[in-house]
Amino acid sequence: MQVALKVWRYDAATGDRALREYEIDAPEEATLLDCLDIVKDKVDGTLAYRKSCRMMICGSCGMRMDGAAVLACKVRMYDVAQAGQVPVISAMGNLPIVRDLVVDMDPFWDKFKAMKPYLQPGYDRPEDGREYRITQPRMDAIKKEALCINCGCCVSECNAMESDPEFLGPQALAKGMRFVGDPRDAATVERLEQYSGEHGIWECTRCFFCNERCPKGVDPRDAIAKLGAEAIKNGIDRDMGAKHAKWFVRSSETTGWLRETELVPKTQGIVSSVKQMKFAMNLISHNKAGLAFPPHVAKDVGEARQLHKIVREQDRQGAFGHIQGERALAKLAHGVHDEGRDPYGPGSFPKPYLPEDTE
Amino acid sequence: MRRVAYYKGCLASLSAKELDTSTQALAPRVGLELVELESVTCCGAGDIHEAEPDYYLHLNARILAYAEATGCDTLLTVCNVCTLNLRQANFMLKGDDTLRARVNKNLAEVGVPAYSGEVDVRHLLWEIAEGEGYELLKVAAHKGLKGLKVAPFYGCQILRPSKIMGFEDPDRPWSLERIIEACGGVAIDYPAKIKCCGFPIIQAREETALGELIQPIEQAIEAGADVMVTPCPLCHLSLDAWQQKLEAATGRSFKLPILHLAQLVGVAAGIEESELKFKRHIVDPRPALERLEV
Numbered sequence: 001m002q003v004a005l006k007v008w009r010y011d012a013a014t015g016d017r018a019l020r021e022y023e024i025d026a027p028e029e030a031t032l033l034d035c036l037d038i039v040k041d042k043v044d045g046t047l048a049y050r051k052s053c054r055m056m057i058c059g060s061c062g063m064r065m066d067g068a069a070v071l072a073c074k075v076r077m078y079d080v081a082q083a084g085q086v087p088v089i090s091a092m093g094n095l096p097i098v099r100d101l102v103v104d105m106d107p108f109w110d111k112f113k114a115m116k117p118y119l120q121p122g123y124d125r126p127e128d129g130r131e132y133r134i135t136q137p138r139m140d141a142i143k144k145e146a147l148c149i150n151c152g153c154c155v156s157e158c159n160a161m162e163s164d165p166e167f168l169g170p171q172a173l174a175k176g177m178r179f180v181g182d183p184r185d186a187a188t189v190e191r192l193e194q195y196s197g198e199h200g201i202w203e204c205t206r207c208f209f210c211n212e213r214c215p216k217g218v219d220p221r222d223a224i225a226k227l228g229a230e231a232i233k234n235g236i237d238r239d240m241g242a243k244h245a246k247w248f249v250r251s252s253e254t255t256g257w258l259r260e261t262e263l264v265p266k267t268q269g270i271v272s273s274v275k276q277m278k279f280a281m282n283l284i285s286h287n288k289a290g291l292a293f294p295p296h297v298a299k300d301v302g303e304a305r306q307l308h309k310i311v312r313e314q315d316r317q318g319a320f321g322h323i324q325g326e327r328a329l330a331k332l333a334h335g336v337h338d339e340g341r342d343p344y345g346p347g348s349f350p351k352p353y354l355p356e357d358t359e
Numbered sequence: 360m361r362r363v364a365y366y367k368g369c370l371a372s373l374s375a376k377e378l379d380t381s382t383q384a385l386a387p388r389v390g391l392e393l394v395e396l397e398s399v400t401c402c403g404a405g406d407i408h409e410a411e412p413d414y415y416l417h418l419n420a421r422i423l424a425y426a427e428a429t430g431c432d433t434l435l436t437v438c439n440v441c442t443l444n445l446r447q448a449n450f451m452l453k454g455d456d457t458l459r460a461r462v463n464k465n466l467a468e469v470g471v472p473a474y475s476g477e478v479d480v481r482h483l484l485w486e487i488a489e490g491e492g493y494e495l496l497k498v499a500a501h502k503g504l505k506g507l508k509v510a511p512f513y514g515c516q517i518l519r520p521s522k523i524m525g526f527e528d529p530d531r532p533w534s535l536e537r538i539i540e541a542c543g544g545v546a547i548d549y550p551a552k553i554k555c556c557g558f559p560i561i562q563a564r565e566e567t568a569l570g571e572l573i574q575p576i577e578q579a580i581e582a583g584a585d586v587m588v589t590p591c592p593l594c595h596l597s598l599d600a601w602q603q604k605l606e607a608a609t610g611r612s613f614k615l616p617i618l619h620l621a622q623l624v625g626v627a628a629g630i631e632e633s634e635l636k637f638k639r640h641i642v643d644p645r646p647a648l649e650r651l652e653v
Contacts, residue, residue, distance in 0.1 A: 252401045
């Protein structure tokens with residue numbers, strides 16, 4: 001089949017950037033990585049990209065196709081070529097580009113290392129000297145997180161990291177959950193304290209790009225939610241994000257609806273709230289904030305209060321509360337549920353805009 | 360008229376009442392009879408999901424159970440976050456009989472009807488972007504938007520995770536554009552239309568949130584947008600109300616009016632301003648609309 005590709009070439013030494021188009025003949029089963037190999041072998045030997053295993057296990061070939069991070073070895077090109085699409089291939093986001101499709105992974109590995117991604121000793125060993133066995137339910141808590149191959153596709157698209165490059169990010173936090181959830185690890189509380197820092201759990205903006213892009217089904221956002229639940233379960237809730245979350249719980253069982261006006265002081269504390277007064281007054285003047293009187297209380301809110309009491313007694317707090325839903329959610333496939341709809345066909349909107357794409 | 364259970368959520372009940380009134384006014388014109396739910400609470404907004412996931416599941420199961428008790432097969436939402444939280448809980452309950460049985464037992468204990476899994480959670484956006492709703496929308500939008508340049512802003516939780524939302528391609532969404540065009544507006548394209556507005560962390564990490572918020576606003580203005588439209592009241596709150604903080608932080612003036620989806624369609628359908636309630640916005644959209652004599 002004929003495959004056409006546009007590739008963003010970049011040379012960090014000179015700062016030269018150019019969008020080059022290549023047309024090649026490739027076997028019908030070819031992946032994006034196969035196509036790049038053909039380009040490099042037959043058309044332009046100077047094209048730079050990373051690769052190793054070619055089978056979705058080494059995590060080397062993360063890059064963007066039409067603005068979305070993918071593993072090049074996982075994307076089959078047949079449908080794209082048949083639809084006459086000319087995808088734009090570029091380097092991953094949120095990491096500095098070294099050359100063409102190669103990014104500098106150092107910032108990624110720095111965060112990875114900061115998570116202490118190894119078991120902290122000190123757990124109770126079985127007295128008879130046998131190996132430590134983990135029960136299946138305990139393993140279930142971290143089985144998705146353990147699938148991570150460190151490719152960086154989630155980091156590439158992280159919206160919070162775009163705004164704050166110091167955010168630990170989806171990969172590091174998912175790795176953190178892999179150890180917080182491991183019963184052999186003796187540093188759960190220390191880890192949760194560390195991960196709850198300024199650039200940790202509560203800086204996640206819940207854009208769900210990481211879940212969408214992960215080629216291995218790790219669902220890093222879900223891992224971050226598990227960390228949040230574990231932190232609150234362990235009483236590590238000084239961060240404003242944790243207080244914010246706890247206020248929703250409190251609101252739901254008292255009035256049923258979010259008590260918006262009290263949300264700022266409950267999250268940020270009184271001093272900070274006073275500083276927000278000018279902003280708040282403007283909202284109040286547009287009826288956007290203010291005390292509802294009489295208070296807006298949901299009918300039968302007592303039921304929610306009783307339910308809260310019951311579920312707390314049943315002790316499914318922390319990550320376990322998240323894991324119990326995973327079996328059902330695993331049945332859902334990513335992408336559009338309506339099989340009949342062609343994402344490239346009529347009625348679909350053009351592909352995401354890329355900077356200087358129109359060149 | 361199709362009867363649907365209507366879940367307005369926290370914002371449309373309180374700070375974004377204009378979303379509720381414009382939805383109520385629009386619904387009959389697009390063939391929807393709204394059955395309001397009385398005994399429901401907040402969906403947890405992702406916060407209860409994170410803090411106390413088991414309680415989140417029960418809280419949402421309770422909402423779904425009351426929706427099912429109305430006899431409607433659809434629970435209509437007008438907020439991205441409500442849509443994600445309710446759909447997620449719905450899939451957990453539908454896909455796991457053991458889990459549903461346990462939750463129902465707890466619901467029964469506090470006198471809530473059991474949930475059998477017969478409700479589909481759908482956002483207003485999806486109801487009017489295709490099928491009968493779309494056909495009725497084209498008729499209802501008789502006044503048109505006279506070529507108003509509208510920047511669609513989807514927000515995150517109507518697109519992702521796609522396995523839970525599943526309505527359209529999360530990278531190439533089309534529903535808002537289709538509605539804008541059907542109303543006689545011109546849809547503006549810009550990269551941040553599928554990105555985050557920063558709202559979930561706007562209280563706890565304001566600086567990071569503002570770094571996200573500036574992208575859609577800046578890009579939409581650069582692309583020539585007169586107004587922006589969003590299907591999510593949380594995106595609306597951050598885009599509209601926090602725009603002033605963005606102006607203070609950058610020393611620039613944006614003044615980009617942000618409309619709720621039901622308001623934009625409402626303008627094209629000739630719904631009275633007493634229902635659309637533009638004066639509740641921080642950035643007043645009326646000058647942009649008057650200039651075009653919409």
